[in-house]
Amino acid sequence: MTETFKGNFTQQEPIPEEAIEAALTVLRHGRLHRYNVTPGELSETALLEQEFAAQTGAKYCLAVSSGGYALATALRAVSVQPGDPVLTNAFTLAPVPGAIASVGAKPIFVGVTETLTIDLNDLEAKLDQARVLMLSHMRGHLCDMDRLMRMCDAAGVIVIEDCAHTMGAAWRGQLSGRQGAIGCYSCQTYKHVNSGEGGLLVTDDPELAAKATMLSGSYMLYERHLAAPGPDVFERIKYTTPNVSGRMDNLRAAILRPQLRDLGRQVQRWNERYDEIERGLRETPGLTIVERPDDETYVGSSIQFLLLDWTPGRITEVISRCAARGVELKWFGGAEPAGFTSRYDSWRYADSEPMPASDRILSGIMDMRVPLTFSLEDCRQVARIIRAEVGSVYQS
Numbered sequence: 001m002t003e004t005f006k007g008n009f010t011q012q013e014p015i016p017e018e019a020i021e022a023a024l025t026v027l028r029h030g031r032l033h034r035y036n037v038t039p040g041e042l043s044e045t046a047l048l049e050q051e052f053a054a055q056t057g058a059k060y061c062l063a064v065s066s067g068g069y070a071l072a073t074a075l076r077a078v079s080v081q082p083g084d085p086v087l088t089n090a091f092t093l094a095p096v097p098g099a100i101a102s103v104g105a106k107p108i109f110v111g112v113t114e115t116l117t118i119d120l121n122d123l124e125a126k127l128d129q130a131r132v133l134m135l136s137h138m139r140g141h142l143c144d145m146d147r148l149m150r151m152c153d154a155a156g157v158i159v160i161e162d163c164a165h166t167m168g169a170a171w172r173g174q175l176s177g178r179q180g181a182i183g184c185y186s187c188q189t190y191k192h193v194n195s196g197e198g199g200l201l202v203t204d205d206p207e208l209a210a211k212a213t214m215l216s217g218s219y220m221l222y223e224r225h226l227a228a229p230g231p232d233v234f235e236r237i238k239y240t241t242p243n244v245s246g247r248m249d250n251l252r253a254a255i256l257r258p259q260l261r262d263l264g265r266q267v268q269r270w271n272e273r274y275d276e277i278e279r280g281l282r283e284t285p286g287l288t289i290v291e292r293p294d295d296e297t298y299v300g301s302s303i304q305f306l307l308l309d310w311t312p313g314r315i316t317e318v319i320s321r322c323a324a325r326g327v328e329l330k331w332f333g334g335a336e337p338a339g340f341t342s343r344y345d346s347w348r349y350a351d352s353e354p355m356p357a358s359d360r361i362l363s364g365i366m367d368m369r370v371p372l373t374f375s376l377e378d379c380r381q382v383a384r385i386i387r388a389e390v391g392s393v394y395q396s
């Protein structure tokens with residue numbers, strides 16, 4: 001008898017009780033707006049920023065309405081102007097080129113390697129075309145950050161990190177989001193902490209922090225921030241920085257604070273599940289495991305493998321056979337954008353050059369979420385099903 005998986009790939013864990021209590025406190029006093037405080041009161045949002053700055057070792061932190069908003073704010077803060085080129089990954093999700101387009105700038109796509117990271121040789125060749133790189137740590141895969149930062153520093157290219165999938169990850173012990181000038185995180189339901197929607201931005205640069213804060217809609221209330229630079233920095237930029245409202249509110253901040261305190265434990269739980277699936281997939285004929293470098297501390301909230309050089313027909317066959325047995329695989333190589341997957345050439349508002357080497361990889365990327373609601377036995381079962389179906393299509 002063939003087994004069928006009954007789990008749900010989009011079901012996250014409930015919000016922790018401590019976070020629910022904190023949310024109720026905010027609801028009961030009614031001061032949801034971050035600047036709505038009684039004398040001497042510190043808002044949940046300001047405390048969240050203070051705590052996330054401490055957790056990441058950043059000097060400054062700003063909480064905003066979404067990860068995509070954090071990315072667009074970072075671009076505005078580094079003064080990207082309409083028409084400016086911005087380097088970014090060809091393998092990423094739509095909010096990344098979307099953030100670039102939202103400020104009227106033009107993405108220049110950089111290729112992807114078999115390790116699913118940005119192709120540093122391709123990046124090197126394109127570094128003279130832009131002054132900003134929006135680096136997406138897509139699906140949690142970190143490139144050689146030492147080499148990337150050396151190259152970008154030497155070329156004077158500012159790095160903005162999209163850490164939507166790397167909150168809690170690290171490169172040689174340094175937390176993701178802390179190598180570039182600005183790190184941006186998402187707190188949306190499918191990421192590593194869940195406030196429905198939300199974003200965080202960290203930086204050590206006082207002027208970037210002040211601009212981002214003004215941009216987010218702080219009016220002249222920036223002194224109520226606990227992880228912002230001093231008023232002298234705001235004095236320099238407050239008349240020339242527009243308000244593009246995208247603040248976080250106290251309700252979201254309240255439910256995020258306990259979750260962030262628990263992030264380390266959650267990362268361990270994700271990785272137990274990821275490692276279980278990876279073990280189960282190893283040595284499946286025709287399937288390439290994406291090997292993780294020793295220098296990378298990853299967060300296995302999703303897993304990818306490659307069906308390299310498979311025909312689209314056979315890949316579709318694997319997807320439908322797995323789906324019939326309850327296993328949801330996403331394919332980045334599909335001709336049409338589907339669900340959350342899309343390709344650089346499906347973002348038709350942005351011009352792109354053909355990238356044959358990257359197309360070969362993209363056509364083979366299979367992707368699967370690993371929610372914490374899966375047990376380790378669930379993970380073993382999912383891997384058995386993929387292994388069996390990939391194996392039988394490969395041999396057919």
Ligand SMILES: *Cc1c(COP(=O)(O)O)cnc(C)c1O
Nearest residue numbers: 066067068093095162164186188
């Ligand atoms: C989710 C996501 C974002 C943006 O996050 P939102 O909070 O949904 O705006 C950015 N980059 C990547 C790669 C993402 O997956």
